[in-house]
Amino acid sequence: MNKQECDLNKKLKCVITAGPTREFIDPVRFLSNPSSGKMGYAIAEAARDCGLEVCLISGPTALAAPENVDIVSVVSAEEMHRAVIEYCVSADILIMSAAVCDYTPVTTFRQKIKKSDSELTLIMKRTKDILLSVSQSQFCGTLVGFAAESEFLEKNALDKLHKKNLNMIIANDITQNGAGFASDTNIVTIFTDANDKVILPQMPKKQLARCLIACIMMYREGKRIIVSEIQHFIQ
DSSP, X not given: OOHHHHHHTTTOEEEEEESBOOEEEETTEEEOOOOOSHHHHHHHHHHHHTTOEEEEEEOSOSSOOOTTOEEEEOOSHHXXXXXXXXXXXXXXXXXXXXXXXXXXXXXXXXXXXXXXXXXXXXOEEEOOOHHHHHHTTTOOSEEEEEEEESSOHHHHHHHHHHHTTOSEEEEEETTSTTOSTTOSEEOOEEEETTOOEEEOOOEEHHHHHHHXXXXXXXXXXXXXXXXXXXXXXXX
């Protein structure tokens, strides 16, 4: 994206979620997932470099905070939900790349559970669906979701796109080499509510992030997303 195009987008505010959430069982144990936050942090940097005002809502990661990006640190799915609802009010773009836990323990033990010879049963409850909450709110910006799938990639991604009223969804098959959690690369397919389908080749997440920001800007301008239009990011 050239400087002139970036200048046109300087006043846009972009909220991005990244990383995992942690759902604590007791003070020393929690349920989580292997998300490193690399994709979300790379998107935040790409959006910043394009001149957007960026707020990054991040679960626990080992990554350095991007410069000139507002950071909101959260731990649990509930905290992520509250932060997104708060900060998306003034956002033009919301990109939900975080891997939010779908379930959390009904009871969090105040003291460490001591090991015993008996089995331990945890009762779980659903966490709040953040994307659905946003789509049902007054948010009127561009809503972008992610779908990490292990089967039926296109079907599951399109189901999520339509059920949650998304403008765009970025889907990746986590069973592919170079596309799973914590990888430095990713392989994605982009689907939009305008029936665009764009398959991007494997590339480093920082490079992919620039492609995704370019695609989002093209979508906002009412343009069809065509690989040839972002070829300079891929090469």
